[in-house]
Amino acid sequence: MSRWEADGRGRLERAALALYGERGFDNTTVAEIAQRAGVTERTFFRHFADKREVLFPPEGALQLQELLVSTVATAPASLAPIDAVAAGLEAVGAPLQERRDAARQRAAIIAATPELRERELIKLTAWSAALADTLHRRGLSAAAARLTAEVAIVVFRIAFDRWIEDTNDRDFPPFVREALDQLKAVTVGT
Amino acid sequence: MSRWEADGRGRLERAALALYGERGFDNTTVAEIAQRAGVTERTFFRHFADKREVLFPPEGALQLQELLVSTVATAPASLAPIDAVAAGLEAVGAPLQERRDAARQRAAIIAATPELRERELIKLTAWSAALADTLHRRGLSAAAARLTAEVAIVVFRIAFDRWIEDTNDRDFPPFVREALDQLKAVTVGT
Missing domain, CATH: 1.10.10.60 (Homeodomain-like)
Structure with missing residues (x-):
């Protein structure tokens, strides 16, 4: 090109x-x-094949998914599953990081359009399935792998929303870490 | 009537x-x-207002949401947030329990129809928002409350899917408990 x-x-x-x-x-x-x-x-x-593809470039989503999956697959076996996942989510943040303004605009457009929200959910469901598969191959039961993957997507969405809303323009990875620490706190109790 | x-x-x-x-x-x-x-x-x-309302009776969803919210609101303050939520999810199971066959049929129909999947997601998003609000009033930060509520909905969906797929027709609450135990295990590590 x-x-x-x-x-x-x-x-x-x-x-x-x-x-x-x-x-x-x-x-x-x-x-x-x-x-x-x-x-x-x-x-x-x-x-672009159509006007939706500007927001959902097929190669872009696939690259992020591969980055997520390969990072989780190669994380140290000693890590708790959720921490292996955290490494993957933080890795996904790196390419996003450079496009924060575009990410903000994109998020607002998607939130305003039902068809695009559906498309975004389909993308995240594909990530979740790929992640579950990877976690299963790391040794989790299929059931625990699905649960972990779906919770990971919740953590990602929340970290992402906080990151684009952040007025101090802090980096993405700490938002993942913060959401995970919160998850641990509410899960095990005080 | x-x-x-x-x-x-x-x-x-x-x-x-x-x-x-x-x-x-x-x-x-x-x-x-x-x-x-x-x-x-x-x-x-x-x-029914239309054929979709057979699957989504407004009063039905609202009753379940109120049951969920009121159970969480009145759970002992000593419970970890996720365990207060578990009590709520188990309570929601009681009315579902009596309609397992209808629940199975309904789930298969919804899974096969994009418009209905979207509607089901909207319902669960409303539950999540109501739950987040309740958890916030129980003393969690708004951020932690949203995270807990969204994770709770994941736990509910997974417990629900396992319950309708179960060939031994076991009761609903143990599926909630099992999914939560799995969540704790993958979150804190071994």
Whole structure:
């Protein structure tokens, strides 16, 4: 891909996020995104299959899922399952970290659109299933692995929400750690 | 409500569950449900606003939510938050318990229909919010309360799935207890 194309993709993404935020996802057309980005509709479709894909690039979600799974798979066997998972969630934070403003815009757009919320849930359900599979291969029973994976997704969502709401722009990993410490505190009691 | 009407409602519910299971929720009409139940469409609409309401009776969800919330609110202050929540989840199990076959049919129908999955998630999100509110009033920080409530909903869903899949027809509360014990084990490590 040439530099020009790579830049076109970035311009399209910024234009789409801005328009979805201004007038809503449902009320934005591909033609408007292309116009705002200063490219043709044809260029849009070279980068994205449809306007939803700007928010859910298939390779992006898969990369994060692989990062999550491979980090958990290679975490020291001595770690409690939830701490192996924490390492995975923190790893997922690194690429997010560099795109906090886009992540904030994206989260607000998704929260406002039922179809996108459904899509986001499907993505997280896929992460949960991949995580459960990995934990099972680490030796957890299938039942405990599913439970741990689903709880991990709750921890991720909460850490993510706190991270994008944070007015001090703190890094992502401490939010994962904080949510997990809270989970331990409420689970075992005081 | 007369006995005749109460029975009409039960017949309509059984007819609807059977038809949704046979031909899918989307492919079933109110006319077909009424016919199978041996009543008029008008009778259907005396009991339900639409065919979705058979699966999501508003008063039913609200009763369960209140049972959940009031049990957690009145649990001994000495209980760890997650154990107060467990008492609430076990309480919700009692009314479900008497309707295991209907619960099984309902779960299969919901799993097969995206619109219904979305509706079920909305219900569980409402439970989670009500639970978070109650836990916050019990003294947890708002942040810890939200986390606990969301984890509780994961525990509930998993216990529920295991309960309807159980071929030995065991009671619901032990499934809650078992899922919680697993949560504690994976959270604190071995």
